[in-house]
Amino acid sequence: MEKVLDQYNSRVYKNRKEHMVTVNRNEKNEIAANVRTIPGIITQRGCCYAGCKGVVLGPIKDAFIITHGPIGCAFYSWGTRRHKAKKEDGVDNYLHYCFSTDMQEADIVFGGEKKLKKAIEEAMDLFHPSTIMICSTCPVGLIGDDIHAVAKWAEQEYKIKCIAFSCEGYKGVSQSAGHHIANNQLVRYVIGEGDREIKTKFAVNILGEYNIGGDGWETERLLKRIGYEVVSTFTGDSSMDDLKNAHKANLSLVQCHRSINYIAELIETKYGIPWMKVNFIGVEGTIETLKNIARYFNDPELMARTEAVIADELDLIEEDMAYYKSKLKGKTAAIYVGGSRAHHYQFLLDDLGVHTILAGYEFGHREEYEGREVIPFVKPDADSKNIESITVQPDPEKYHVYLSEEDINRLKEEKLLDYYGGMVKDMNDGTYMVDDLNHFETEEFLKLLKPDIFFSGIKDKFVAQKGGTLSRQLHSYDYSGPYSCFRGAVNFARDITMGIYTPAWSYVKTPWKSAPILEGTIGGGKAC
Amino acid sequence: MEKVLDQYNSRVYKNRKEHMVTVNRNEKNEIAANVRTIPGIITQRGCCYAGCKGVVLGPIKDAFIITHGPIGCAFYSWGTRRHKAKKEDGVDNYLHYCFSTDMQEADIVFGGEKKLKKAIEEAMDLFHPSTIMICSTCPVGLIGDDIHAVAKWAEQEYKIKCIAFSCEGYKGVSQSAGHHIANNQLVRYVIGEGDREIKTKFAVNILGEYNIGGDGWETERLLKRIGYEVVSTFTGDSSMDDLKNAHKANLSLVQCHRSINYIAELIETKYGIPWMKVNFIGVEGTIETLKNIARYFNDPELMARTEAVIADELDLIEEDMAYYKSKLKGKTAAIYVGGSRAHHYQFLLDDLGVHTILAGYEFGHREEYEGREVIPFVKPDADSKNIESITVQPDPEKYHVYLSEEDINRLKEEKLLDYYGGMVKDMNDGTYMVDDLNHFETEEFLKLLKPDIFFSGIKDKFVAQKGGTLSRQLHSYDYSGPYSCFRGAVNFARDITMGIYTPAWSYVKTPWKSAPILEGTIGGGKAC
Amino acid sequence: MLDYTKKEQYDRSALRVNPAKTCQPVGAMYAALGVHECMPHSHGSQGCCAFHRMFLTRHFKDPAMASSSSFTEGASVFGGGSNLKTAAKNIFDIYNPKIIAVHTTCLSETIGDDLNALIQGIDIPDGKYMVHTNTPSYKGSHVTGFSNMVASFINYLSVSSGAKNGKLAMIPGFVNPGDMREMKRLTKAMGISYTMLPDTSGVMDSPMTGKFEMYPQGGTTVEEIIGLGDSKLTLAIGKFASEAGAEALEKKCKVPYKTLPMPIGIGNTDKFIMELQSFTKDEVPYSIEEERGQLVDILIDIHPYTYNKKAAIFGDPDTVLGIAEFAMEMGMIPKYLVTGTPGEAFETAAEELFTKFGLSGCKAKAAGDLYELHQWMKEERVDLLIGGTHGKYIARAEDIPFVRAGFPIIDRYIHSYMPLVGYKGGMRLAELITNALMDRQDRDSTEEDFEMVM
């Protein structure tokens, strides 16, 4: 690690040193996270807009999202994130569209509200959406457009739902700020409005599951097979109506802790529904998760069904997993992805005998590294203080509990509820944990650690590969998936196996460089 | 014409001079045709096998044709001739298959009958055809395989129809010999065997229509619209069963005179059905043909229906034809194709205002040039004598007449029946008629006459085009069609219009050759 | 797919739906990647840089290295000067480029950061360079950004020494490395000494070597850019993407220039070659004449499959105009031409082309979008859609054959190596188009019309 840091100047050295930890289970493994990236350092981080529109809101299929700003941001977030959604009767699906006010110089100079209103008017004429969301990009905040007032106007004018998100790109230090802003507005304006009838008491929300590559569908399939009712998924393949009914569930399952924990907590406060950190990535992880959920619901039949389904699903993948494990055992991996995936995928890699030797988050907070116990000790800084935190009160009508307070408290004590332990507890001594891993460090760590696979995103994928290290994108799954639950594990195993064993790697070396004057028999030809 | 001939040595000069005529209506316009091509002269002609298997037999969809010989001939005639055929319930369709005995050296040395028998055995096992045809290629005749004996064996062994065709490539002087051989066997073994019920008295055979590019379908559509029943088509989109019933018709329509006139005559002799030369190419040609047929059947209702259909079909194409004529009027064409097309297409070109300045046949006989009146004066030579001529007697049971002998004779006198006048009568003075137009002459005539279009085949198409003359294939229609009847005329007009007006022609000249040092403003750019 | 797109015309003035352009900075970043040892730098919040790198990487499947000023809310209030200063120091320190090429974003433009002043205040190491261009995202498009960045390289660096160096300056337009290679091959074949700016070949199509290179072998060197001032002539390939750079060089160093259309198709490549010939005065080598003759031969051969086929073409203006003219050379009807990039010149040039080829009933629109194009296609169907990946939804919705050409293509591979320019590029494009049309004919034909020979 020092080898990497030593090449920095002193200011950068000091800063970056705090973002790196050599894991030692006997120590605190404190890490700096969710702080601003030093200018000029080639970070892989995105912005607040990407977190709000791109991650949290984007998957909502019937939300007509107008990006208010110049064209770029809308264009880049059009169809690129693989949050899949099915057509559904009576529910609009705008995922193949891209809407923007495409602000021009005059709008910047004279203000863009007028154009935004006109855009809404045109949207209503052409598409008749029932929900419009407005997401602002950088200049909007600076020129002072009041998008919230416009939203209010639209609601009155068209009798639709219209929600504004002030998610200008410069807010916060990464996508994380955008998640928070999206979470706040969904709690404020969406959750709790529904009145759908819930059919079983085993009713759950899946939070922080965006259905990338169909992960959410696979998770839902599994849960339904056991007997759960999925009330809402935040926000993969969801309609507004799904989200509005989230308060009807009896448990919230939190898959991606970072992007959605605000909602999980606010739902509990307001509606009494506790949340449980789950992990549907990896066979063992999925099994443990399923058992934990069953423990919460505490129903013998459900428990039996859980065991039966686990056995059956295991049976179907056993042979494949054994095969892939035989091909992958002993390989090493480095993971650097957005939020929780860098943690989750270590379980799946473990299943396959692959050791994770370096892991880091692009926009995680300290609790994703060190566990929620660290929250009281996290000091807010200028950047985080700029993001609004909202508070809610119990809803007198809709507040409901499934377990007794006693049971809940017991489960909380057991850290089964309202708890997330973070990544470091699952990492081995001597491995590395690096926050906001930048280009330079990526290059250096890859050279030093020589992992067999580097899991990352599109921006560093080819950097790694040019250097001879296989890289798979864990944001987009390289356009494959699903990777969740049992079947997903096989897909994942197949994909990395093919990457590692792809014959082209063996041609990287130019043969005439190693054997400049080769004589003799070639390809079955006769010698002279 | 002399300009072309003058470049030949004396022997070739003498020979080729006889194949060329400058049309003069006041003279005899005698031409040498159906005689062997001088070795070394690059002819476009094919062989006997091509005429027999390729042209006449190939289109019969449920005939399982085994080419007995080395692989090449079967391969070349696989799917390349565009005789289209539709799937039909209960009728096999082998047109997408290619069957051959693929003779090897041992078969040549020790004889190929055994392999042929085995091939039939395998064909029966795998395909269960109801008809097998055996077509022999060059070496088979030389080594003396008795394919007719094998055919007889197969008929007995498998209770199927099996017909052998000794159509070795070296027989005759062109494809023409092959037509004759095919015609003979079809009369001997096929026609007359059927017992299909004929529904109307307006029952016709269409002879010499191979449904290239769907021509036959269009002709049939038109005839049926008027009220005719098409008993059989020789052989486009036909089944064996269709052919077997040809003797039930009341009139044979002969489209391609050259390839089928043997059958037309033999049918008349044997079953009493007269034949009429028709021409469904060109609007005026089609109209005249339809009226002629109606005259034969001599039914007022049919005649009225004929007029009505003509009027209606004309109405549909009028505007298009006028448009294309406006684009094509005054253009000139040269035509060199297999048999009758060189004659037929002059009508269609006339419709469009295009003048044919040179025409010739690849394998026509003198009667296709000069008319059937010349037949008594055609001297058989060694090559033609080698092709069997068969004679038939009236069939006591199946002989039938539609018109009185008197009427028939009158129509014959009027040259409406049993007559073909040949091409020359429809050509203008000063135009050229060239038989077996070879490569050298093609090149020279194109340079001298500079026609706007050269209609020919694939072998000379690109010769013409490299020289800057548009060429359209009239064997395959360049994979377009149908070109027959009214609608077909529009297709044809469209195709040659696009060929002539295709912008690429204007780029043939390399610009820097004509303007080596071009200065100044280019493409809207500023001058220096 | 795209079920809410309606045939009926509707005049939008505010809502952009399914854009056919993106913002300036990504173009500037791409141009800067075409300079050797250059670090493109995005002066704004880090999301811009992330989006642009992501997008370029998706198109080229190669690393797109760039840095950011990583604005936070503070910088947005107080200006990005200190961010840029820190960034410059760190970039030179850590990544050691020869030159940093800064482009602005809508954020820094709205704040009003004065980049000239900021850069002057920065302590640039000896022998290193720092340049900038203004790329407000709310004006023009990615093509404008490309154009601006090229002009800024010239404005900052090019110097006229007073002695001409006999070289040709060439601005290749917003094209793929494969296109740049082809233009260079032709120029070399003409025996011309040239400098191409920018030149992303060797950078965005760099070979796999087992070693990552932050600055691969390709790209125009700073020395070459400086030397541009002594060029004899500039060829600006594509009015939209390249004229600004050529104008800058004329203004600064008195290098005359000519603007050529993108050399796609025969006529446009002819203009390119003739211009080269007029530069060198040498004969055009037979090899080029042969390629040209082959392409003409091909176009005549394939005309039955292309003639009168209607195409809708969208993408960047210079590329769309080039493809449209080639389509017309193939006898096709470029029924609809759409670019997201604003600029009347596009529509004017398109109308001139329609007139030249005697076509009526074709539409061209600048500052258009794919929603409108789709509406037109519903109103009157075309036989073929040509453009970048974003057309695939329309192609599927309308079941229309689709040829990917232009920028961006983010759902296919290898395209960036393969030129569309030059006669060779014409062969490729002709093959792509003909195959798309013939594949469709095969797919739609009945069994009895399924052709063995075509």
Next chain:
Amino acid sequence: MLDYTKKEQYDRSALRVNPAKTCQPVGAMYAALGVHECMPHSHGSQGCCAFHRMFLTRHFKDPAMASSSSFTEGASVFGGGSNLKTAAKNIFDIYNPKIIAVHTTCLSETIGDDLNALIQGIDIPDGKYMVHTNTPSYKGSHVTGFSNMVASFINYLSVSSGAKNGKLAMIPGFVNPGDMREMKRLTKAMGISYTMLPDTSGVMDSPMTGKFEMYPQGGTTVEEIIGLGDSKLTLAIGKFASEAGAEALEKKCKVPYKTLPMPIGIGNTDKFIMELQSFTKDEVPYSIEEERGQLVDILIDIHPYTYNKKAAIFGDPDTVLGIAEFAMEMGMIPKYLVTGTPGEAFETAAEELFTKFGLSGCKAKAAGDLYELHQWMKEERVDLLIGGTHGKYIARAEDIPFVRAGFPIIDRYIHSYMPLVGYKGGMRLAELITNALMDRQDRDSTEEDFEMVM
């Protein structure tokens, strides 16, 4: 489509159904077209010549000039000597070639015409040549005919003067002009002086000039063939198509030779380049290294779309083996390999490849046909079919993506200009294959799985 093809295995020994080869003479004709000012001459009945010219024209969409002895029944009985004599006189008279290259047919072979004797009896004009090869249609295939014709050119013409000329002799195999150009480009780039025989580039891909040339600019000259005897080394590209010629040159002129696989894909092109390097001893230029690295880069990038995809490949043996190895380099499984050309060496070479790449369960068959291939594909489906046009029926019947590669392709255009050999050819082939697979994924995906980024 092909409804009568049954999955169940059936052992045929006599009936050939849907062949994957054709007869020798067409190969000899093609080889002869690769000699400058040569008139290929078919000694047999004129239908052979017509069929072969037709077939070559359909593949190349360019004139295939050749003459015939125009046998009639008489010649078949009494021998074709007088026909040949007349033909030779007329050909020299009218078409004035430098050389006539006669090939036999099953007819003249069965008659037993002694071509050596016949030609000796012909009065050949001064400075003109007449050679022949025996191409009995009932042995081997068109590839054999090609091979025989090349050997005969050498046997007739090549002379060892005793002084080596330092040149490399190269027999390129039965490939397209585009492939020959690419092999020549690479050889030139290595700084090697060479003679390629035959060389149909410039002949079968000749440009449109508005003037028909019976003998276009391309082709190996007779002088060059004579000079082959002084070559330092022969490279026979493709055992089946080229070894016979190389052997002939060794036997006649003591020129040593090496047989290389068709340079399709990385490994095979590496062998080609290494062999060239071992010939010249010079360094391989960076431009070639760069192309290679680009191809490797591409293969790594596309592997998720190609890995473990099963392909059926048919066509000519050298080509099929080359494509198969490239497919394996792409991580594909070349499940079925079929050539119609007989020769155990094909199956042996295929088995060696399967072993080299650790694959089991793949089948290879020489002297096979498309009926059997189709049966296999029914038994176990593949993801892709690669071969000439005749595969299109199977592709449609089984709804399997189809990449056209090899000979003959008679239903598409432009392919003959585009190399499959060399690293550049690899890029093309990789693009064709990947696009076919990705287009299929797009076609078959549900709307919700239809991907913008791939």
